[in-house]
Amino acid sequence: MQKAPRQLLNIMAMVWLLTSVGIAIVHGAEPSQPGLPIVIPVAADGVQRASITLDSYSYSPNHLIVEAGKPVELTLTSVTTLIPHNFIIKEPAGNLSIEQDVSAGKTVTITFTPTQPGTFPIYCDKRLWPLPSHRDKGMEGKLEVR
Ligand SMILES: [Cu+2]
Numbered sequence: 413m414q415k416a417p418r419q420l421l422n423i424m425a426m427v428w429l430l431t432s433v434g435i436a437i438v439h440g441a442e443p444s445q446p447g448l449p450i451v452i453p454v455a456a457d458g459v460q461r462a463s464i465t466l467d468s469y470s471y472s473p474n475h476l477i478v479e480a481g482k483p484v485e486l487t488l489t490s491v492t493t494l495i496p497h498n499f500i501i502k503e504p505a506g507n508l509s510i511e512q513d514v515s516a517g518k519t520v521t522i523t524f525t526p527t528q529p530g531t532f533p534i535y536c537d538k539r540l541w542p543l544p545s546h547r548d549k550g551m552e553g554k555l556e557v558r
Pocket residue numbers: 469496497498536537538546547551
């Protein structure tokens with residue numbers, strides 16, 4: 413009977429350890445805060461260019477404002493060392509269907525021309541089962557077409 417308290421302590425220590433590790437995995441990074449809207453300038457060649465940084469779990473900047481009818485060129489740079497992300501804008505109403513993977517530490521450039529005014533969600537749908545998707549962790553933004 414004298415061993416009971418010690419076993420209880422061991423179990424409690426184990427539970428504490430597992431819980432701490434679980435919390436550390438789920439909260440690996442703080443979700444992005446709502447960013448200030450960024451108006452992407454139109455370059456002399458008529459292209460609207462911007463650079464976006466992808467991290468776990470954010471886009472920065474994450475609120476992009478562009479003009480309809482002019483090409484948009486986004487340079488997507490991942491600053492993670494392990495976690496893959498993507499950049500999705502799927503909006504039939506906006507005539508947009510973009511899905512671009514961005515591997516850890518890589519940079520890719522995408523080009524598209526928005527034609528319909530509106531505000532469309534940007535998000536990352538990657539997930540490590542059974543954890544929530546990156547979007548659920550705050551990896552989202554918006555494209556505002558004017
Ligand atoms: Cu992601």
